[in-house]
Amino acid sequence: MEQPFKKIIHYATLAPSGHNTQPWKFAIKDNSILIFPDYSRRLPIVDPDDHALFISLGCALENLMVAANHMGFSTRVECFLRDGEAENIHVTLNKEKVESDPELFNAIQHRQSTRSQYDGRKIPAEDLEKLRQASRQDKVSFILFTEDKDIEPIIEFVKEGNRLQFRNNSFVSELISWIRFSKKHALTTCDGLNSASMGLPFIPRWLGKFILNTFATPDGEAKKCEKLIRGASGLALFIAQTNDKESWINVGRSFERVVLKATALNIKHAHVNMPCEEVEVRKKLQQHLGLKNERPLLLVRIGYAEPMPESYRRPVKAVLVGT
Ligand SMILES: Cc1cc2nc3c(=O)[nH]c(=O)nc-3n(C[C@H](O)[C@H](O)[C@H](O)COP(=O)(O)O)c2cc1C
Missing domain, CATH: 3.40.109.10 (NADH Oxidase)
Structure with missing residues (x-):
């Protein structure tokens, strides 16, 4: 075997x-x-x-x-x-x-996680239903947001989470430590976030670090994120019903089935997790959605775009x- x-x-x-x-x-x-x-x-x-x-x-x-x-x-x-x-x-x-x-x-x-701007086309109702079916998993709830009135408040949570993260030097340092700015570094480690998969050219590591530390401002990053969400056809949220490893694994299973089904339907996805990662913002999101102990853990935008480098x-x- x-x-x-x-x-x-x-x-x-x-x-x-x-x-x-x-x-x-x-x-x-x-x-x-x-x-x-x-x-x-x-x-x-x-x-x-x-x-x-x-x-x-x-x-x-x-x-x-x-x-x-x-x-x-x-x-x-x-x-x-x-x-x-x-x-x-x-x-x-x-x-x-x-x-x-x-x-x-x-x-x-x-x-793949497709981090480019999407073209705003609507996803047909029958395909949204297929994503809902694919999400079904014990201990996991799934919400699709496709109407502007439902998406708008979530955009504000994403921006708040994004600003908090980019104001936190430890967050930026951890992120940079996993970015593979040069092709050589990407091919040596075969892990991390390579520049091409983020829509950027491969550049020397020192230059990449300089650019990120100098130009990635909290407000600039939040605005970029807002634009990306506005080009999407919707947002998909995965919620763990209990706060334990089994429930987290089940969120992963549900998420993976949804994005595999989406891929089969030529629908792309990319993470906008910031309100799930920043605890204070997550609490506001929980309140907004009327959740008690259930935790929103993954948020992705979905829509249509050309594939990116892998x-x-x-x-x-x-x-x-x-x-
Ligand atoms: C639990 C989890 C959290 C993630 N969070 C983010 C995120 O906050 N921002 C982001 O751009 N991608 C996020 N991703 C996507 C990963 O960066 C991506 O899966 C990884 O780089 C591999 O690329 P691929 O999905 O294109 O294969 C997340 C993926 C998982 C499974």
């Missing part, structure tokens, strides 16, 4: 992750694949409680399951999520007749460990 399992792990690694940290390790054990969190890749400033890290693991898990089903394996998932060495998501795979979704499987290789991934051998 080693070869097909390695192929399945390859598809899992194509999942999105915060700052493209790829905070995962995998192991093959008998007829199982285990996914471990890689805490050496955590983001202590933007994600102090690791919820985004576990959402990223949920995205990888969903890709793994879609790919396994496509290759004729059933999947049974058990989560062992107490802190410690053995913390893992355990997926048992058995060769048997299973239903697979070729459309979702094909989308794994084409899905981000890189580490090869399977770099993320595969012995058990």
